[in-house]
Amino acid sequence: MIRAQVIVRPRASIFDPQGDAVGRAIQHLGVSKLKQAHVGKFIELELEGDDVEAVRGQLETICKDLLSNPVIEDYVLTINGKEDLTGLAASAAKLAKRSPKAKKEKA
Amino acid sequence: MRWAVLQFPASNCDQDAFHVLKNVLAQDVEYVWHKDSSLSGADAIVVPGGFSYGDYLRCGAIARFSPIMSAVKEAAAAGKTVLGICNGFQILCETGLLPGVLVRNTSLHFRCETIPVRVENPASRFTSDYLTGQVLHLPIAHGEGHYVADEATLDSLFQHKQVLFTYSDAQGRNTPGANPNGSQRHIAGICNRAGNVLGLMPHPERASEKILGSADGLGLFTSILASHGVPQAQAA
Numbered sequence: 001m002i003r004a005q006v007i008v009r010p011r012a013s014i015f016d017p018q019g020d021a022v023g024r025a026i027q028h029l030g031v032s033k034l035k036q037a038h039v040g041k042f043i044e045l046e047l048e049g050d051d052v053e054a055v056r057g058q059l060e061t062i063c064k065d066l067l068s069n070p071v072i073e074d075y076v077l078t079i080n081g082k083e084d085l086t087g088l089a090a091s092a093a094k095l096a097k098r099s100p101k102a103k104k105e106k107a
Numbered sequence: 108m109r110w111a112v113l114q115f116p117a118s119n120c121d122q123d124a125f126h127v128l129k130n131v132l133a134q135d136v137e138y139v140w141h142k143d144s145s146l147s148g149a150d151a152i153v154v155p156g157g158f159s160y161g162d163y164l165r166c167g168a169i170a171r172f173s174p175i176m177s178a179v180k181e182a183a184a185a186g187k188t189v190l191g192i193c194n195g196f197q198i199l200c201e202t203g204l205l206p207g208v209l210v211r212n213t214s215l216h217f218r219c220e221t222i223p224v225r226v227e228n229p230a231s232r233f234t235s236d237y238l239t240g241q242v243l244h245l246p247i248a249h250g251e252g253h254y255v256a257d258e259a260t261l262d263s264l265f266q267h268k269q270v271l272f273t274y275s276d277a278q279g280r281n282t283p284g285a286n287p288n289g290s291q292r293h294i295a296g297i298c299n300r301a302g303n304v305l306g307l308m309p310h311p312e313r314a315s316e317k318i319l320g321s322a323d324g325l326g327l328f329t330s331i332l333a334s335h336g337v338p339q340a341q342a343a
Contacts, residue, residue, distance in 0.1 A: 014210070019210050
């Protein structure tokens with residue numbers, strides 16, 4: 001069996017009112033250091049068979065055409081525990097990894 | 108003129124649209140189930156409001172894959188009139204017939220009230236019975252009506268006069284307070300570049316009879332009739 005996991009997140013440039021509300025609730029809990037919260041979706045798919053390469057393209061299509069809307073969301077696709085770096089997922093994953101520390105090292 | 112009103116699981120404004128077309132405007136109108144693949148030659152298609160597929164995933168995201176939507180896309184490409192109201196607007200955006208997307212209201216509140224809506228462009232098949240800057244009083248009822256698109260798309264929409272309706276105050280001003288959902292540039296309704304596909308969040312079909320509080324929405328339907336050459340006397 002192939003297990004695919006998809007994380008769909010609101011794009012940084014789009015105001016995320018749910019994340020904002022959750023963030024405010026967290027601050028009410030007394031966590032003052034919270035900078036921002038983002039609310040997205042986690043979707044798990046189970047597929048028959050073991051041939052990952054045979055379904056990779058279809059999984060990309062599912063992510064791109066149904067599970068996320070590229071106008072407002074990015075996605076990261078993980079297949080059998082391994083992040084898929086082909087297609088659109090690649091740019092989303094790269095964005096996710098661009099931490100402030102990494103930026104500093106580059107500069 | 109023949110009309111089709113689509114029905115998805117959890118559509119809930121289909122009967123309102125059907126009623127206005129059939130009983131107020133004496134039109135030839137039929138319901139079309141989302142699993143059908145034919146629009147039976149309808150000249151105009153209404154994609155009604157509601158909560159198709161429970162708004163699962165994103166509003167309109169699953170309805171987009173209903174068999175009938177292939178026929179709607181073909182009809183749109185052939186220049187037929189397509190009117191998406193509320194959830195119908197969301198479905199048309201997800202289908203790609205209109206640019207952008209509708210997301211959660213900035214306030215996180217479901218807004219259900221009658222609000223002022225300004226007519227931006229009366230030179231369309233949906234608005235010819237209105238005047239530029241005319242303020243309509245139309246009901247809204249949505250939790251996800253915040254229109255989002257990138258800046259280039261927004262500029263292009265205004266440049267090509269595709270923004271037909273914006274949220275305003277009663278005097279027709281786009282003040283910050285007169286925006287019930289946080290829509291970018293107060294956008295309430297847009298059409299495609301060709302001008303035959305309209306999506307809007309307010310409900311003209313719920314404001315087409317004075318006895319229901321406002322008949323300001325009727326002009327949208329009579330505009331469509333006029334654009335299809337249906338005389339007003341016949342429409343009334």
